[in-house]
Amino acid sequence: MQTLKKVLETKKEGLLNIYCTAGYPELNDLPTIVNALHDAGVDMVEIGIPYSDPIADGETIQQSNAVALKNGITIDLIFEQLEKCNKDIPKIIMTYFNPVFKYGLEHFCEQCHKVGIDGLIIPDLPLDLYQSMYEKLFKKYGLSSVFLITPQTSPERLKYIDDLSSTFIYAVSSSSTTGKISGINTSDRYLSGLKDLGLQHPILVGFNISTSKDLALVNQHAQGGIIGSAFIKHLRKNRSLEEACHTFVKQMMND
Amino acid sequence: MKYDVNEQGFYGDFGGAFIPEMLYPNIQELKSSYREILNDNAFKKELSGLLKNYVGRPTPLYFAKRLSEHYGTNIYLKREDLCHTGAHKINNTLGQVLLAQRLNKSRIIAETGAGQHGVATATACALMGLECIVYMGAKDIERQAPNVSRMKMLGAEVRPVHSGSKTLKDATNEAIRDWINNQDDTHYIIGSVVGPDPYPDLVTRLQAIISEEIKKQMDGLPTHVIACVGGGSNAIGAFYHFLEDETVKLIGVEAGGLGVKTDKSAATLALGSRGVLHASMSYLMQTSDGQVIEPHSISAGLDYPGIGPLHAHLHDCKRVLYSNVNDHEALEAANRLMQLEGIIPALETSHALAYLEKMTFNPTDKIVINLSGRGDKDMSTYINAAT
Numbered sequence: 031m032q033t034l035k036k037v038l039e040t041k042k043e044g045l046l047n048i049y050c051t052a053g054y055p056e057l058n059d060l061p062t063i064v065n066a067l068h069d070a071g072v073d074m075v076e077i078g079i080p081y082s083d084p085i086a087d088g089e090t091i092q093q094s095n096a097v098a099l100k101n102g103i104t105i106d107l108i109f110e111q112l113e114k115c116n117k118d119i120p121k122i123i124m125t126y127f128n129p130v131f132k133y134g135l136e137h138f139c140e141q142c143h144k145v146g147i148d149g150l151i152i153p154d155l156p157l158d159l160y161q162s163m164y165e166k167l168f169k170k171y172g173l174s175s176v177f178l179i180t181p182q183t184s185p186e187r188l189k190y191i192d193d194l195s196s197t198f199i200y201a202v203s204s205s206s207t208t209g210k211i212s213g214i215n216t217s218d219r220y221l222s223g224l225k226d227l228g229l230q231h232p233i234l235v236g237f238n239i240s241t242s243k244d245l246a247l248v249n250q251h252a253q254g255g256i257i258g259s260a261f262i263k264h265l266r267k268n269r270s271l272e273e274a275c276h277t278f279v280k281q282m283m284n285d
Numbered sequence: 286m287k288y289d290v291n292e293q294g295f296y297g298d299f300g301g302a303f304i305p306e307m308l309y310p311n312i313q314e315l316k317s318s319y320r321e322i323l324n325d326n327a328f329k330k331e332l333s334g335l336l337k338n339y340v341g342r343p344t345p346l347y348f349a350k351r352l353s354e355h356y357g358t359n360i361y362l363k364r365e366d367l368c369h370t371g372a373h374k375i376n377n378t379l380g381q382v383l384l385a386q387r388l389n390k391s392r393i394i395a396e397t398g399a400g401q402h403g404v405a406t407a408t409a410c411a412l413m414g415l416e417c418i419v420y421m422g423a424k425d426i427e428r429q430a431p432n433v434s435r436m437k438m439l440g441a442e443v444r445p446v447h448s449g450s451k452t453l454k455d456a457t458n459e460a461i462r463d464w465i466n467n468q469d470d471t472h473y474i475i476g477s478v479v480g481p482d483p484y485p486d487l488v489t490r491l492q493a494i495i496s497e498e499i500k501k502q503m504d505g506l507p508t509h510v511i512a513c514v515g516g517g518s519n520a521i522g523a524f525y526h527f528l529e530d531e532t533v534k535l536i537g538v539e540a541g542g543l544g545v546k547t548d549k550s551a552a553t554l555a556l557g558s559r560g561v562l563h564a565s566m567s568y569l570m571q572t573s574d575g576q577v578i579e580p581h582s583i584s585a586g587l588d589y590p591g592i593g594p595l596h597a598h599l600h601d602c603k604r605v606l607y608s609n610v611n612d613h614e615a616l617e618a619a620n621r622l623m624q625l626e627g628i629i630p631a632l633e634t635s636h637a638l639a640y641l642e643k644m645t646f647n648p649t650d651k652i653v654i655n656l657s658g659r660g661d662k663d664m665s666t667y668i669n670a671a672t
Binding site for chain 2: 081082083084085086088092096099104105126127128129130131132133153154155156158159177178179180182183184187202205206207210
């Protein structure tokens with residue numbers, strides 16, 4: 031998690047984290063996308079390991095998951111592809127508990143460590159289970175667990191999550207599935223309150239950021255933003271991957 | 286009770302609440318209040334009144350004379366098919382609708398496979414004047430057309446689900462997503478003993494009335510209780526009050542589809558391994574990479590790649606024997622019941638009846654089969670099979 035920690039320490043504002051689904055749009059596109067995003071100036075990437083039943087995801091990411099699985103993506107293949115990705119950009123894996131559990135948690139963490147993964151976002155991993163069973167394992171392999179907070183998360187629970195965190199906290203802009211609402215204006219009040227939550231760890235905001243305006247708003251109140259569905263949609267529309275990555279990042283960073 | 290859920294929401298190794306943070310407040314609200322509400326005297330009085338006068342409970346425990354003669358033993362049918370709406374599902378939906386009212390929720394969502402739970406939810410919502418949205422796989426909408434019409438007539442909105450295998454699993458995913466997006470005003474009525482804690486326990490408690498009645502209706506204990514298992518709500522209902530009567534053999538029958546040696550099956554305990562589906566740890570049918578496998582069964586209600594966590598626990602501690610029968614065996618059993626007893630059972634229920642073919646009997650055995658639903662919705666399948 032050192033690469034990620036370093037970025038969080040050196041760049042205190044305007045961090046851009048982009049999500050992509052491994053195996054999408056084509057089976058072996060991951061290294062091309064990650065490397066192009068790095069070249070385009072993205073600060074970190076979130077790599078989705080597809081799952082057949084992604085309950086926290088809206089239509090766009092559900093579809094990219096389904097396409098990737100149809101393309102024949104597997105966890106082992108993703109680890110192979112990660113070897114070909116630039117080593118300097120921090121990488122976080124986003125997936126659901128079941129694929130990791132079935133693969134074997136320790137084996138999974140070990141593989142992550144080998145290919146330079148900094149952290150894991152597993153939205154359906156219960157906090158108490160993480161604390162009692164998996165925290166030691168994550169630490170052994172230098173992996174940071176990134177937890178979600180929502181506008182409804184209670185102060186006690188925020189503190190609990192903050193204590194269990196080791197790099198940053200992922201604040202969802204509204205309690206919804208990914209990419210459900212277009213734009214984040216409605217959560218303005220929540221965003222402006224983020225700084226006053228008094229958390230030890232920096233916050234990145236994700237869910238429903240689809241324009242440079244959304245991102246600029248998020249950047250006023252948090253250390254950075256995470257974009258997923260909007261990027262996946264953009265990839266769908268463009269033929270050259272490298273070009274698509276560059277135009278998307280440029281588009282988001284303007285303003 | 287030794288098989289009840291523990292404080293952490295687990296049955297042995299199974300259960301729990303593997304939910305994204307967005308659902309935490311809803312689950313917490315439900316978890317902190319459901320037991321108190323269920324044990325409240327006014328709630329109990331209202332629910333038992335409805336079960337008696339609206340559903341028609343207690344349902345009969347009928348001695349099936351000709352079926353018994355056929356097998357040379359004593360077979361009793363617990364007639365859940367005679368419940369209002371034609372299946373046991375209404376026991377759960379009425380209870381949960383009353384619960385939703387006490388939680389001040391005005392909008393109800395549900396998933397459905399065969400449509401029985403959808404119809405039972407739409408019925409309970411019509412009765413209470415609540416908005417009702419039912420998610421149903423596009424494939425199931427095609428094969429269960431009469432139930433789709435029934436739900437619509439009862440005022441529910443049926444939303445087709447086109448993701449994944451377009452069946453019950455995907456309808457459940459979509460209902461969970463709806464709940465994430467509509468937390469304040471919505472209660473999710475899960476139709477089986479699946480989903481995150483506290484749902485498996487909540488639905489178990491509401492279906493346990495089946496075995497509570499069997500116990501009262503029977504002279505002494507049965508030797509066997511047999512029920513079909515998809516998610517497992519009718520089976521848990523029929524087993525629950527016998528779990529600690531260790532002499533009673535409890536048998537759950539899963540849908541073998543075209544056979545457990547083919548890739549067209551829904552027999553989770555025969556083919557599955559441990560994992561998390563729909564937010565609880567149980568057994569599920571999955572690939573070595575943890576992707577959920579699309580199941581197959583002739584019966585839409587059993588066409589589910591998982592099973593409730595309590596069943597997984599009862600399987601592992603060997604309190605219940607789980608077996609499976611194939612599509613054609615279920616069809617044959619349905620025909621046998623039609624011709625010997627004049628009862629047209631649901632395709633789901635026919636799986637429990639088909640297990641009789643695999644048993645050896647003593648003349649003194651007392652076998653209870655939970656006749657979980659009637660077969661009106663399955664007429665086209667029965668007609669096609671006959672021609």
